[in-house]
Amino acid sequence: MPPLLQRLQQDHRQLRTLLNLLEKSLDRFHRGIEPNYATLAEALEYLENYADQVHHPSEEMLVQSLRDQLKRNLPSPLEVLMRQHEVISELTGHFRQILEGIMQGEVLRRDVVEAQGRELVEVLRKHLQQEEISLFPLAQTQLREADWRALEAQFAQRIGPLVDGQDLARFQALYQHLLAQFQP
Numbered sequence: 433m434p435p436l437l438q439r440l441q442q443d444h445r446q447l448r449t450l451l452n453l454l455e456k457s458l459d460r461f462h463r464g465i466e467p468n469y470a471t472l473a474e475a476l477e478y479l480e481n482y483a484d485q486v487h488h489p490s491e492e493m494l495v496q497s498l499r500d501q502l503k504r505n506l507p508s509p510l511e512v513l514m515r516q517h518e519v520i521s522e523l524t525g526h527f528r529q530i531l532e533g534i535m536q537g538e539v540l541r542r543d544v545v546e547a548q549g550r551e552l553v554e555v556l557r558k559h560l561q562q563e564e565i566s567l568f569p570l571a572q573t574q575l576r577e578a579d580w581r582a583l584e585a586q587f588a589q590r591i592g593p594l595v596d597g598q599d600l601a602r603f604q605a606l607y608q609h610l611l612a613q614f615q616p
């Protein structure tokens with residue numbers, strides 16, 4: 433499997449783990465157990481930064497390569513998925529701001545907080561699943577080796593300077609740190 437696709441699938445596994453942790457926190461919150469808001473906000477910040485800087489731009493590059501390769505419009509669900517990236521970014525940022533507000537003493541209705549969190553979990557989970565059904569297999573069957581090489585070069589040029597190896601390592605370290613904090 434091309435390395436870019438491997439990285440995207442690995443990202444999805446990590447994002448899913450974060451979503452599961454977030455959902456567990458929401459279940460506990462529903463039962464009146466306060467989460468560690470700082471850890472949750474940190475998880476959301478990680479999700480937001482990594483998706484905006486690395487994951488979504490990589491997928492958008494992949495989709496552009498498919499557009500070029502197929503020389504026709506892509507199946508519309510794929511275009512919808514790419515437009516969803518902005519919505520996901522907004523939902524994530526909004527929920528993070530809610531959590532930061534609570535940390536600063538803002539009083540919010542618990543059902544509103546919970547509903548915002550659940551919406552994010554639901555939208556993002558569905559998004560990951562649909563990409564695995566419609567984007568990844570199409571890319572694997574349609575793109576040739578030369579396309580993958582061009583994509584790797586683009587990644588190195590466009591995303592690489594934004595997140596150098598050190599930043600990627602920092603993301604990984606933060607991810608591990610968050611997992612450890614969520615252990616009961």
Ligand SMILES: [Fe+2]
Binds near residue numbers: 488513559
């Ligand atoms: Fe995506």
Ligand SMILES: [Fe+2]
Binds near residue numbers: 444
């Ligand atoms: Fe994705």
